[in-house]
Amino acid sequence: xxxxxxxxxxxxxxxxxxxxxxxxxxxxxxxxxxxxxxxxxxxxxxxxxxxxxxxxxxxxxxxxxxxxxxxxxxxxxxxxxxxxxxxxxxxxxxxxxxxxxxxxxxxxxxxxxxxxxxxxxxxxxxxxxxxxxxxxxxxxxxxxxxxxxxxxxxxxxxxxxxxxxxxxxxxxxxxxxxxxxxxxxxxxxxxxxxxxxxxxxxxxxxxxxxxxxxxxxxxxxxxxxxxxxxxxxxxxxxxxxxxxxxxxxxxxxxxxxxxxxxxxxxxxxxxxxxxxxxxxxxxxxxxxxxxxxxxxxxxxxxxxxxxxxxxxxxxxxxxxxxxxxxxxxxxxxxxxxxxxxxxxxxxxxxxxxxxxxxxxxxxxxxxxxxxxxxxxxxxxxxxxxxxxxxxxxxxxxxxxxxxxxxxxxxxxxxxxxxxxxxxxxxxxxxxxxxxxxxxxxxxxxxxxxxxxxxxxxxxxxxxxxxxxxxxxxxxxxxxxxxxxxxxxxxxxxxxxxxxxxxxxxxxxxxxxxxxxxxxxxxxxxxxxxxxxxxxxxxxxxxxxxxxxxxxxxxxxxxxxxxxxxxxxxxxxxxxxxxxxxxxxxxxxxxxxxxxxxxxxxxxxxxxxxxxxxxxxxxxxxxxxxxxxxxxxxxxxxxxxxxxxxxxxxxxxxxxxxxxxxxxxxxxxxxxxxxxxxxxxxxxxxxxxxxxxxxxxxxxxxxxxxxxxxxxxxxxxxxxxxxxxxxxxxxxxxxxxxxxxxxxxxxxxxx
Numbered sequence: 001x002x003x004x005x006x007x008x009x010x011x012x013x014x015x016x017x018x019x020x021x022x023x024x025x026x027x028x029x030x031x032x033x034x035x036x037x038x039x040x041x042x043x044x045x046x047x048x049x050x051x052x053x054x055x056x057x058x059x060x061x062x063x064x065x066x067x068x069x070x071x072x073x074x075x076x077x078x079x080x081x082x083x084x085x086x087x088x089x090x091x092x093x094x095x096x097x098x099x100x101x102x103x104x105x106x107x108x109x110x111x112x113x114x115x116x117x118x119x120x121x122x123x124x125x126x127x128x129x130x131x132x133x134x135x136x137x138x139x140x141x142x143x144x145x146x147x148x149x150x151x152x153x154x155x156x157x158x159x160x161x162x163x164x165x166x167x168x169x170x171x172x173x174x175x176x177x178x179x180x181x182x183x184x185x186x187x188x189x190x191x192x193x194x195x196x197x198x199x200x201x202x203x204x205x206x207x208x209x210x211x212x213x214x215x216x217x218x219x220x221x222x223x224x225x226x227x228x229x230x231x232x233x234x235x236x237x238x239x240x241x242x243x244x245x246x247x248x249x250x251x252x253x254x255x256x257x258x259x260x261x262x263x264x265x266x267x268x269x270x271x272x273x274x275x276x277x278x279x280x281x282x283x284x285x286x287x288x289x290x291x292x293x294x295x296x297x298x299x300x301x302x303x304x305x306x307x308x309x310x311x312x313x314x315x316x317x318x319x320x321x322x323x324x325x326x327x328x329x330x331x332x333x334x335x336x337x338x339x340x341x342x343x344x345x346x347x348x349x350x351x352x353x354x355x356x357x358x359x360x361x362x363x364x365x366x367x368x369x370x371x372x373x374x375x376x377x378x379x380x381x382x383x384x385x386x387x388x389x390x391x392x393x394x395x396x397x398x399x400x401x402x403x404x405x406x407x408x409x410x411x412x413x414x415x416x417x418x419x420x421x422x423x424x425x426x427x428x429x430x431x432x433x434x435x436x437x438x439x440x441x442x443x444x445x446x447x448x449x450x451x452x453x454x455x456x457x458x459x460x461x462x463x464x465x466x467x468x469x470x471x472x473x474x475x476x477x478x479x480x481x482x483x484x485x486x487x488x489x490x491x492x493x494x495x496x497x498x499x500x501x502x503x504x505x506x507x508x509x510x511x512x513x514x515x516x517x518x519x520x521x522x523x524x525x526x527x528x529x530x531x532x533x534x535x536x537x538x539x540x541x542x543x544x545x546x547x548x549x550x551x552x553x554x555x556x557x558x559x560x561x562x563x564x565x566x567x568x569x570x571x572x573x574x575x576x577x578x579x580x581x582x583x584x585x586x587x588x589x590x591x592x593x594x595x596x597x598x599x600x601x602x603x604x605x606x607x608x609x610x611x612x613x614x615x616x617x618x619x620x621x622x623x624x625x626x627x628x629x630x631x632x633x634x635x636x637x638x639x640x641x642x643x644x645x646x647x648x649x650x651x652x653x654x655x656x657x658x659x660x661x662x663x664x665x666x667x668x669x670x671x672x673x674x675x676x677x678x679x680x681x682x683x684x685x686x687x688x689x690x691x692x693x694x695x696x697x698x699x700x701x702x703x704x705x706x707x708x709x710x711x712x713x714x715x716x717x718x719x720x721x722x723x724x725x726x727x728x729x730x731x732x733x734x735x736x737x738x739x740x741x742x743x744x745x746x747x748x749x750x
Contacts, residue, residue, distance in 0.1 A: 004090075004094045004127065005127070005130075005131050007026070007028070007030075007131075008026040008027040008028050008032070008238060009026050009032050009033060009239075010023050010026045010031065010033050010238070011024045011034075011231070011232050011236060011237055011238055011239060011241065012033050012034055012239075012240045012241065013224060013227065013228040013241050014242045014243060015223075015243060015246060015247040016242070016243065016244050016245060016246060016283075017246075019247045020152065020220070020221050020223075021221060021223040021224045021227075021243065021245060021247065021250070022220065022221055022222050022223055022225055022228045023146070023220050023221075023228075024228065024232065026238070030138070030139045031137055031139060031140075031143040032131075032140055032143060033140055033142045033240075034240040035126070035130045035240070036142055036240070037123075037126040037130070038126075038154075039122075039125050039126055039129045039141070039153075040156070040161070042158060042161045043129070043141060043153060043164065044125060045161075045194070046158075046161045046162045046164075046165035046194070047086070047125075047128075047129075048086075049165075049190065049193050049194060049199075050162075050165045050193075051086055051089070051165070051169075052085045052086040054085075055085065055086050059113065059116050060085060060087040060088065060109075060112035060116035061085060061087075061088065061112055085112065086124065086125065086128050087112040087115050087116055087124050088111075088112040089128060089168075090112070090115060090127050090128050091111035092108050094111070095107075095108075095111070129141040130142075132168040133168055133171040134147075134167045134168060134171060135148075135167050135171045135176065136175060136217060141153050141164065144164050145160075145164065146220050146221075147217045147218060147220070148160075148163070148164070148176060148214045148218065149214060149218065157208065157211065158191065158194065158200060158204060158208045159187065159191065159207075159208035159209070160211070162187045162190045162191050162194070162208070163176075163183070163187050163213065163214075166183065166187055166190055167183070169186070174186070176213050176214045177216070180213055184213055187213075188209055191208050191209060192205075223245075223247060223250055223251060223254070224243070224245055224287050224288075224289075225289070226287065226288075226290055226301075226302075226303040226304075226305065227243065227245070227284075227289060227303075227449065228241075229289075229301070229303060230289070230303045230305075230306055231243075231449065231450065236450075241450050241452070242450060242451045242452075243284065243287075243449055243451070244278075244281075244283035244284050244285070244449060244450065245284055245286060245287055245449075246285050246286065249276065249285055249553070249554075250285075250286045250288075252553055253276060253288055253550055253553065254288050254292065256274075256549050256550060256553065257272055257274055257288050257546065258291060260272065260545070260549070261291045261293055261294075263545075264291075267534050267535075267536055267537065267542075268528075268532075268534055269527060269528060269537060269542065270298035271291060271294055271298060271299065271300075271302075271304055271527060271528055271529045272288075272290070272304070272524070272525065272527075272546070273289055273290060273305050273523075273524070273525045274288040274523070274524050275287060275288075275305050275416050275417065275420045275447070275522070275523040276520060276521070276522050276523075276554070277420055277421065277424045277447050277520065277521040277523075278519070278520065279427045279428050279431060279517075279518060279519055279520060280431060280432075280519075282421065282424055282425070282446070282447050282448050283447070283448045283449075284447050286550075287449070289302075289303040289304055289306075290302060290303065290304050294529075298528070298530075299529035299530065302529050304416065304525055304529065305415065305525075306416075306417050307415060307416075307529070308395055308414065309413060309415070309416075309505065309509075309525065309527070310411075310412070310413055310505035310506065310509065310510050311410060311413065311419065311503055311505075311512070312410045312502070312503025312505045312510060312512055312539065313367045313372070313408075313409060313501065313504070314414075314419055314502075314503040314512055314514060315388060315393075315408055315412065316364055316367065316372050316408060316501070317364065317426075317473050317476075317501055318384075318387060318391060318422070318465070319376060319379060319384055319387075319408060320360065320364050320473050320476070321426070321469040321470055321472075321473040322379065322384065322387050322465065322469070323375060323378075323379055324469040324473070324595070324596070325465060325466045325468070325469035325593065325595055326379075326595065327596065327597070327598030327599060328378070328379065328599070329375075330360070330572070330577050330596050330599050331472040331475075331476065331592060331593070331596075332360060332361050332362075332577035333359065333360055333577035333578045333599070334357040334358065334359060334360075334576050334577055334578070334632075334636075335357070335358060335359075335360050335363055335371045335374070336374060336635075336636060337354050337355040337356060337357065337368055337639070338354055338635055338639065339354060339370075339667055339691065340370050340373065340374060341668065341669065341673065341675065342373070342405055343674045344675075344676030344748070345373075345404065345406065347369045347372075347373040347405070347409060348369060348370070349369050350367070350369070355639055356632065356636040356637060356638060356639030356640030356641075356642075357639075357640050358371060359577050360577070361472070361475075361476035362476075364476045364477065365476050365479040365480045365481075366480075366481075367502065369409045373405050373408060373409060376408045381400035381403060381404070381405070381407060382400045384407065384408070385400055385403070385407070387464055387465075388412075388422075390444070390464035391422040391425060391426075391444060391464055391465070392418055392421050392422050392425060392444060392445070392446050393412075393418050395412075395413055395414045395415060395418060396412045396413075396414060398412075410503070410504075410505050410506055416512075416523045416525050417446070417447060418446070419523060420521050420522070421445075421446045421521075423515075423521050423523070424447070424516060424521035425443060425444040425445065425463075426465060426470045426474065427470075427474065427499075427517070428444070429443045429465065429470055430470045430471055430474065430563065431518050431560070433467035433563040433565070433566070434467075434560070434561045434563060441455055441456065441457065442459070443463050444463050444464060466593075466595075467563035467565075468562075468563050468592075468593045468594070468595075469593060469595075471562055471563055472592070472593065474499035474560065475499070475560075476499075477500055477501055478497050478498065480499075480501065496517055496551060496556040496557050497559045497560075498515045498516070498557070499516050499517070500514065500515030500516070500547065501513070502539025502540050502543065502544055503539050504537070504539050507533040508533040508534055508535060508536070508537040509527055509528070509531050509532070509533040509537070510525065510527045510537075511525070511526045511537045511538055511539045511542035512524070512525055512539050512543055513540075513543035513544040513546070513547040515547050515548075515551060517551075517557025517559075518557045518558055518559065519554070519555060519558075520551070520554050520555075520557070522547055522550050522554075524543045524544075524546050524547045525543065526542045526543045526546070527542075562591055566593065566594060567591045567592060567593060568591070568592065568593075568594045568596075569591055569592075570589070570590060570591075570592050570596060570597070571587050572587065572589070572590050572592065573602040573604075573605065574586045574588050575602075576602045576603075576604045576605070578599065578600065578601060578604070579597070579599055579600070579602065580601070581602045581605060583602075583605040583628040584602050584628070585605070585628055604630055604631055605628050605630055606628070606629060606631055607627070607628050608626075608628075608629050608650070609625065610624065610625060610627055610651060611624070611625075612625065615651055616651050616652055616653065616654035617650065617651050617653045617654065618654055629648075629650060630648075632647075633662075634662070634663065634664050634665035634693040634694060634695055635665040635666070635667045635693040638667065638693035638694075649695055650695060662695075663694060663695050663696065663737050664695065664700070664731065664733060664737065664739055665693050665739070666691070666692055666693075666729075666731075666739070666741050667691040667692060667693050668690065668691045669688075669690070669741070669743045670741070670743075671741040671742060671743070672741075673743045673744070674743070674744045674746060675743055675744065675745050675746065676747075676748050677724070677747045677748060679747070679748050685721055685747070687719045687720065687721055688719070688720055688721070688722060689717055689719045689720075690702070690718045690719070690720060691716065691718075692716035692717075692731055693716070694716060694733060696733075697713075697714050698713070698714075698733050698734045698735070699712070699713045699734045700712050700731050700732070700733050700734075701731065701733075702718050702729070702730075702731055703729070703730040703732070704720065704729055704730075705727055706728075722745045724745050724746060725744070725745060726743070726745075727743055728740060728741075728742050729742075729743070
């Protein structure tokens with residue numbers, strides 16, 4: 001059966017408890033909101049007393065009223081009364097406008113009789129309330145209550161209900177914009193009737209008479225305008241949407257972002273976005289798609305939460321967790337942090353320094369780029385992309401060849417929606433591993449913004465990342481250094497343990513900060529929608545302060561319990577973080593991932609023979625005693641000693657002799673490297689700087705393809721201008737120890 005009213009409606013967005021967050025005008029320019037069929041008792045009483053006192057008794061037509069109207073019209077010589085019941089008015093509203101002739105009145109009468117057969121009295125009343133004109137471009141009771149009084153119909157006073165009850169009687173001639181005296185007279189007469197029938201007492205009647213009429217239409221709430229616009233574009237046009245947003249937190253976090261805008265604007269940064277998710281359910285708690293003061297000149301209408309932006313370093317935790325669960329590394333094992341180049345790509349750490357060797361968890365918490373790129377090359381780009389997509393990052397949609405190793409340091413794009421959802425999913429997997437799971441429901445899924453979102457059922461098999469790998473990842477991210485305003489946070493009791501990560505895109509165009517605890521996930525982006533970069537626009541400086549302010553406004557988390565079902569107690573070398581070997585000391589017995597049993601034993605402890613004082617190495621003999629020594633490869637040691645004064649290099653041999661290998665190591669290039677030789681601006685060929693690490697202070701001689709180049713002492717760096725093609729480099733120290741590598745040179749250019 002066709003609907004009685006086929007008219008366009010605006011879109012209404014409600015919070016999780018039904019409070020109005022925002023609404024839009026219908027496509028025909030009318031404020032007509034999709035139906036909330038409920039008619040409040042006060043409005044019903046006012047309407048029936050004014051329009052149709054016999055509404056509940058007649059069958060659509062009240063004959064005495066029609067006869068009285070006919071007599072009045074004949075005496076006046078014109079139409080002064082219609083005698084229409086509410087049902088007849090609904091019939092007239094449902095038809096195209098026409099003349100007020102007796103023929104049209106007859107057709108309305110017949111249609112009213114049909115409506116009485118088809119609908120109940122309450123349904124007819126609801127049809128009237130939803131479609132009656134209330135002055136200007138306002139149609140329907142709910143739109144009228146918000147546009148004229150700024151409140152929902154249930155919250156209106158007797159005077160306000162009486163005003164709305166009389167408005168449809170002549171909306172084109174009497175409304176709050178003009179004809180105010182006539183409108184007030186009608187309202188007051190209706191209030192007098194309500195007093196006469198006992199609906200109002202004398203005090204309420206007196207107070208109602210003193211209430212002023214509204215002056216101009218009131219703007220509807222705009223609590224989450226970007227969410228409303230995004231949902232409309234996703235197919236919810238003309239619908240009533242109940243979101244998962246919490247109005248109080250939405251208002252509070254929006255105010256925080258607006259206050260923080262002053263700090264951003266001082267650096268010519270004009271846009272920011274904040275997304276807050278409930279971890280157990282994935283539901284959106286707050287949605288600030290952009291700054292309210294951005295304005296049209298700074299694309300203030302753009303929903304940044306769904307805008308594709310460079311991810312910076314935000315993908316590193318997913319790679320870290322995947323390598324843990326695949327048994328490729330231990331959470332705290334030492335990884336290389338050395339000058340690195342892979343086919344022309346030379347990653348650099350943000351501080352332009354190298355540690356030589358750094359614990360994997362520390363490399364993650366400090367967001368070091370070089371260890372991350374080396375890890376991606378080892379783990380595999382294709383494999384990492386598959387994991388990211390499985391975690392919900394569907395905008396990582398190019399091939400491994402397109403991304404290359406830059407994938408992990410900002411070469412990919414995603415959205416605040418996807419990234420915050422992926423971090424929330426990690427926390428959700430861990431939370432559910434220690435509690436009762438939601439039967440049949442997915443743990444890794446996108447954020448949920450509205451109640452009509454279908455529940456996603458859990459596929460066969462485990463989630464993409466195990467609870468144990470996530471646990472170690474989030475524990476590492478809890479050690480990320482907080483902004484200066486958060487200094488000393490560990491000293492406070494009850495401090496919220498937040499795992500968080502920042503990201504900064506190339507050129508300082510995007511600043512990210514995403515944090516999670518067991519209850520909430522918060523994502524913050526700051527920058528310019530235009531893509532303009534600004535000095536100091538980094539995740540730590542420009543996004544993290546707002547992240548922690550938002551967390552301070554949320555209930556505190558309780559931390560994570562280790563997922564012991566997926567963990568095993570294991571002997572771990574305290575120095576290297578690897579599984580302890582027979583020569584490691586000291587050794588800690590720790591709970592760690594079961595898959596860690598597949599990692600190699602500690603490669604950095606070796607047994608050597610030394611003299612009684614331990615100052616020199618010896619060959620086997622009666623004066624030699626055996627001891628274990630923590631020994632890093634020469635290239636790692638070269639950088640490691642600068643920041644670790646407690647590190648002890650291998651003692652020298654007591655007798656000068658040529659000792660096989662292990663005394664020196666090439667830092668750059670590595671054996672088998674492919675070097676892309678740059679071309680200078682003037683067209684001349686660029687240089688390659690060879691670099692070597694040696695355990696001793698000595699002289700090293702350099703030979704390229706059998707041609708002697710020269711020597712270096714102590715600081716072993718040697719610039720060359722090689723030709724294209726393969727080369728063989730040989731280095732020899734003063735004691736005759738020798739090492740050789742091969743590499744390939746390719747010239748840049750067309």
